[in-house]
Amino acid sequence: MIIQPVASLNGTLPIPGDKSISHRSIMFGSIAEGETRIYNFLMGDDCLSTIRCFRQLGVDIEIGPESIVVKGKGLYGLTPANEILDCGNSGTTTRLLAGILAGQPFTSTLTGDASIQKRPMNRIMIPLQEMHAKISGQEERFCPLTLTPSTLTGIHYNSPVSSAQVKSSILLAGLYADSPVTVCEPSISRDHTERMLQAFGVHIEQEGKCVTLHPGNKLSGREVIVPGDISSAAFFMVAGLIVPNSKLTLKNVGINPTRRGLLDALIQMGGRITCVNERELCGEAVCDMIVESSTLKGITIGGDIIPTMIDEIPAFAVASLFAEGTTIIQDAKELRVKESNRIDAMTDELTKMGAHVTAKEDGLIIEGGHPLQGASFESYHDHRIAMSLAVAALMASSPSEIANSECVRISYPHFFEDLKDLAMYE
Template sequence: MIALEKAAKPLRGDVFVPGDKSISHRSIMFGAISEGTTEITGFLESADCLSTIDCFRKMGIIIDHSMRPSNGVPVITVHGKGLGGLNAPKDTLYTGNSGTTTRLMSGILAAQPFDCNITGDSSIEKRPMNRVMKPLNQMGADITSLRGNECCPLHISGGKTLRGINYRSPIASAQVKSAVLLAGLYAVGDTVVYEPALSRNHTEIMLTAFGADIHNEVATDGSAAAILHPGMPLHGIKINVPGDISSAAYFIAAALVVPGSELLIRNVGVNSTRDGIIRVLGQMGADITLLNLDESQEPKADILVRYSELSGGANGKFEIGGKDIPTMIDELPVVAVIAACADCDTIIRDAAELRVKESNRIDAVVENLKAMGCDIEATEDGMIIHGGKPLHGADIKTYNDHRLAMSFAVAALAAEGTTRIVDDRCAGISYPSFFKDLQSLL
C-alpha cells in the first residue's frame, strides 16, 4: 500500500517514461520468428513484457540482455530462427497478466507443428479469448479452452494447415487483428482483417520493417482493412522503442490537474492510432504541445503539458466515443480522473471493452471515484462524470490492475487528505518505476 497527499506545489521538470509496451512485446515476438538477430533499445522491462521473453525462451529462442559498450544503453538481442524455428515447449506457456502475449502468441502457435498449452494469472483466466480463437479456428487452427469457458487455459493442437481468410472483427482490437495477421504469415493465401475503426497499427508498421508484405487501406464500406500477402521471409532489424504514451498519460494528467504545473515528457510515441488522449484533451481546452516531432516509422515527440482549466464548451458537456475510443482505450481510466476535475459533464461511451480488461475498469473507476467524492455513474459502455466537485482522499481498490493504481495516484494529487492505494505493486505490470518517478516531481 502507498499513501499519497494532495500536491503541495506545482509539478515541474522533465520526465522520461519507459518504452512502449505494445512495441516491446512485438519486437520480441517478431524477432523470434525472423531470420538473424534483432537488436532492441528502449525495451520495456516490465512484468508483462518479461512474460513474452520467458515464453519464447521456452520455445528455444536465445534472448540476451547486455549493455552497449559505447554508451551503456541496455540492449535486448533476439536470435531469431525464422518462421519455422520454434521448438515445442516442455511446459505450459505462462503469460502472467499479459493479454497481448496470450492473444498474439496464439496466432503464431496456431501454425506450429507441435501441441502446446497457454495460461496466465487469475485475471488472464477470466479474459475472453474466443475473440482470437474464433478467427484462428476459421483459418484451420485447432484451439480449445480447456475449461470450456472460452478463456485460458488454452490448448493449441499443432500440425494444422492454415488458410488465409477475410475476417470482419466486430470490435477495433489490435490484439485480434495482430493474432490473425501473425497466423496469416503461415497461411495459404492472403489474410485480410476488417475493423470498424483502425486500431493501433504497430503490427503493420513493424512487420513491414521486418520484410513482410502488409499494408492498411480503407475498404469501400469505410471500415479499416489490414491486408497481408504471405510468403516473404522476415529478417532481423534494429528497433528503438519510443516512450509509451499510455505511461506518459499519467504525467499529462498530473500536470493538467495540479495548478501551476508544467511538464515536458520526452521521446513519447505519438502514433496516430494511439494519440487520442492528446487530441481529445485538446478539445477540452488542455494546453498540450508536441515538440521535436519525428515521423519516421513510429512517430515520436516531446510532449509539453501545462495546467489547464478544462471545460465542455458552451453547453457544459463533453462526449468521448466513436473512433476516438480505440486510440485511447488504455488511457480512459486516467481520462476519467481528469474529467472529475474538469468544470463540465463528461460522457464516455462506446467503451464496453473496458469491462474485460485486467479488471472491469468501468465499475472499478466509478467505485473509486465515488469513494473520493465524485458525482459519477456507470453505463453499459462507459460512464457519465459530473465534474468539478472537490475530491477527497480514500482507500483505492486496484483489483490488481496497473492502470487503476496509476490513475488514482494522479487523483490523489488533486484530492484533500490522504489517498491510500491498495496493492500499488501492480503498477510494475507496465511501469515498474512509476511511483518513484512521480515522487521525484512532488
C-alpha cells in the same frame, strides 16, 4: 502506497518504452532470421512474460544494460516448450502468441494468472478456427488454450470488435497460411503490428479499415528503437493539467495516429499540451510534450476515437473530474474485459473520493468540479487503475492509500518514484 496531495508538479521525465511495441519486438525478432537488437525495451512484468515464453520456445534472448538481443529462429525454427507457457497478466502475450503457435508443427498450451483466465479468448479462437487452426480452451472461451498442429488457410474476417490484439493474432497466424488474410474492423485499432511486420520485411496492404497480409515472406532481424509509451505518459499528461502551477516536459512520447486519442481529447477539453521536436523513430511518430496547468471543460467522446485511447480512458476519467461541466464517455464497452472491469472499478473508487461518476454499460458520465477527499483505494490488481487513482489523489484534500499498488510493475515499474521526483509539496 500512500499518496500525498501536492502543490505542483515540475520537471522533465523520459517516458518508459512502449509496452505494445516492446512485446512485438521480441515476438517478431524471435521468428525472424538473424539478429534483432532492441533499445529502450520496457522491462515491465508483461513484457518479461513475453521474453520468458519465447525462451521456452527455444529462442536465445540476451538482456544487456543498453539493449536486448534476440537471435531469431525463423518462421519455422521455434521448438516445443517443455511445460505450459505462462503469459502472466499479459493479454498481448496470450493472444498474439496464440496466432504464432497456430501455425507451428507441435502442440502448445498457453495460460496466465487469474485475471487472464477470466478474459475472453473466443474473440481470437473464432477467427483462428475459421483458418482451420486447432485451438481449444476452457468453456471454449477461456485460458488455458491448447493449440495442435494444423494447416492454416487464408480468410477475410470482419471483426466485431476494434482490437489490435485480435487483428494481430489473425495476421500472425497469416504468416503460416496458404493464402492472404484480411482483417476489417469497425474502427481502426492501433497499427504497431502492421508497421513492424513491414519493417521486418512482410508484405502488408492497408485499405480503409481493412489490412491484408500476404504470406510467403521471411522476416529479417533488424534494430528496433522503442518510443516512449503514450499509455504511460498519460498519467503525467493528466497530472500536469489538473495540478495548479505545474509544467512538465515528457520526453520521447510515441504519438502514432492510432494511439493519440487521449492527446486529442485533452486538447479538445482545453488542455495546454504542446508537441515539440516531432520526429520519426523506426516508423513511429514521436515528440516531446510540454504539459501545463489548464482550465478544462467537459466533452463527449465516442466512436472512432475510443480504440485510439482505450487504455488511457481511466486517466482521462480523472481529468474529467477537474473539467467544468459534464464529460460523457461512450462506445467503450471494451473496458469491461480488460485486466479489471475498468468502468465499474473507476466508478466505485472515484466515488469514494466524493466524485460524481455514473457507470453506463459502455462508458461513464462524470460531473466535474466536485471537491475530493482522500480515500482508501483498491487497485483490483490493475496497473492502469492504480496509476489513475494515484493521479486523482494528488488533488485530494487529504492523503490516500492504494492497496496492491505493486501491480504498476506490469507496465511502469518506477511510476511512483517518478511521480515523487516531480512533486512539490506545500
